[in-house]
Amino acid sequence: MRINKTILTIGLPALLMFALLAFFRQSGNAVEAPKAPPAPVAVDSTKCIAQTEYMRANHMKVLYEWRNSSVREGNRVFIAQNGSRFQKSLKTCLGCHATNRLFCFNCHMYANVRPKCWNCHLSPMETP
Amino acid sequence: MNKERRDFIRKTGLGVLAGICASSGLLPKFSLEETVLPAWDEKPVPGKIRWGMLIDTRKCLNECSECVAKCHFVHNVPDFGNRKDEVKWIWKSSYEHVFPTSTQQFRTSDVLLRSYIAMCNHCADAPCTRACPTEATFKRWDGIVSMDYHRCIGCRFCMAACPYGSRSFNWRDPREGIKLASVDYPTREQGVVEKCNFCSDRLVRGLIPACAESCPQKAFTFGDLNDPKSDIRALLESNNTMQRKPELGTKPSVFYII
Numbered sequence: 001m002r003i004n005k006t007i008l009t010i011g012l013p014a015l016l017m018f019a020l021l022a023f024f025r026q027s028g029n030a031v032e033a034p035k036a037p038p039a040p041v042a043v044d045s046t047k048c049i050a051q052t053e054y055m056r057a058n059h060m061k062v063l064y065e066w067r068n069s070s071v072r073e074g075n076r077v078f079i080a081q082n083g084s085r086f087q088k089s090l091k092t093c094l095g096c097h098a099t100n101r102l103f104c105f106n107c108h109m110y111a112n113v114r115p116k117c118w119n120c121h122l123s124p125m126e127t128p
Numbered sequence: 129m130n131k132e133r134r135d136f137i138r139k140t141g142l143g144v145l146a147g148i149c150a151s152s153g154l155l156p157k158f159s160l161e162e163t164v165l166p167a168w169d170e171k172p173v174p175g176k177i178r179w180g181m182l183i184d185t186r187k188c189l190n191e192c193s194e195c196v197a198k199c200h201f202v203h204n205v206p207d208f209g210n211r212k213d214e215v216k217w218i219w220k221s222s223y224e225h226v227f228p229t230s231t232q233q234f235r236t237s238d239v240l241l242r243s244y245i246a247m248c249n250h251c252a253d254a255p256c257t258r259a260c261p262t263e264a265t266f267k268r269w270d271g272i273v274s275m276d277y278h279r280c281i282g283c284r285f286c287m288a289a290c291p292y293g294s295r296s297f298n299w300r301d302p303r304e305g306i307k308l309a310s311v312d313y314p315t316r317e318q319g320v321v322e323k324c325n326f327c328s329d330r331l332v333r334g335l336i337p338a339c340a341e342s343c344p345q346k347a348f349t350f351g352d353l354n355d356p357k358s359d360i361r362a363l364l365e366s367n368n369t370m371q372r373k374p375e376l377g378t379k380p381s382v383f384y385i386i
Binding site: 006009010011012013014015016017018067071072073074075076116119120121122127128 | 136139140142143144146147148150171172266268269270274276277278311314315316317332
């Protein structure tokens with residue numbers, strides 16, 4: 001009797017949980033979800049993708065490379081030297097750097113460089 | 129509180145715990161936290177996927193243009209309110225305009241009066257990609273005819289080459305024509321051609337195209353044409369479908385149930 005009771009007390013709630021899970025299961029498949037595994041890579045905006053000195057001199061090359069490989073080849077993941085992974089997107093940079101609204105402009109104005117990025121992309125000044 | 133009740137409560141607690149553990153372990157789909165697989169790790173294999181769309185025009189309501197509004201909002205497509213500067217990614221038109229080379233004679237009045245969704249067909253053999261001198265328009269690995277706006281020089285050869293009128297030119301700065309801007313997608317600039325991108329920006333995030341998602345009638349079916357088990361292939365096999373101007377040999381990836 002004692003064993004029966006133990007099985008019952010453990011088994012019943014377990015059964016209940018299964019039944020509940022089945023109940024909460026997502027229903028309806030009217031629209032088919034894309035089959036390819038398009039899991040996004042989390043944008044890690046807490047650290048930089050490379051050394052500040054390197055980025056200061058070569059950010060345009062990095063952006064050029066990112067743009068070509070992500071748009072044209074679909075290679076969207078950048079693996080930094082220390083092994084951390086980033087999504088190749090302007091948003092990855094601006095996720096952090098946009099906190100300083102003048103981040104791009106200060107230098108570009110001083111150097112008299114006028115890149116056309118902000119003709120289409122939202123600049124740090126315009127991001128909400 | 130007597131001993132038996134304490135035992136009962138303790139065992140019930142253990143049972144609940146065991147239930148949660150077992151269910152999350154056995155059924156990974158319902159596990160407590162969704163795991164994100166590191167997809168898009170490597171370069172995608174060209175030709176493995178071919179995205180396609182099937183539009184059930186019988187379900188489409190004449191007065192509704194939810195898909196157009198949603199698409200144009202999501203992608204910051206400008207609206208200047210006149211035909212000359214018009215930019216469109218998806219639009220509604222009459223039977224004779226969407227299927228000009230299909231038979232017009234003795235169609236039922238229902239078919240002739242209905243409005244039809246038109247968008248870029250993402251042709252398997254796209255004439256626009258061959259016309260582009262800078263390869264700004266190109267065929268992607270997943271069948272999408274994509275545009276690299278950075279490369280577009282605004283020569284409009286692609287507009288002349290496209291037999292479906294799916295491309296628009298930005299005669300004016302598009303930012304002037306955007307009333308409500310979406311921050312998730314860039315705009316274009318003056319002097320650049322633009323077109324439907326089959327929501328490649330949303331596919332990356334695991335979402336289906338905006339038009340398919342917004343349709344209240346569920347008239348859109350999006351899927352992989354190369355996958356024999358996909359919903360779109362099942363519908364293509366069970367229904368008689370049409371493509372726009374199939375005689376041109378562009379092999380459109382957008383299909384219509386009339």
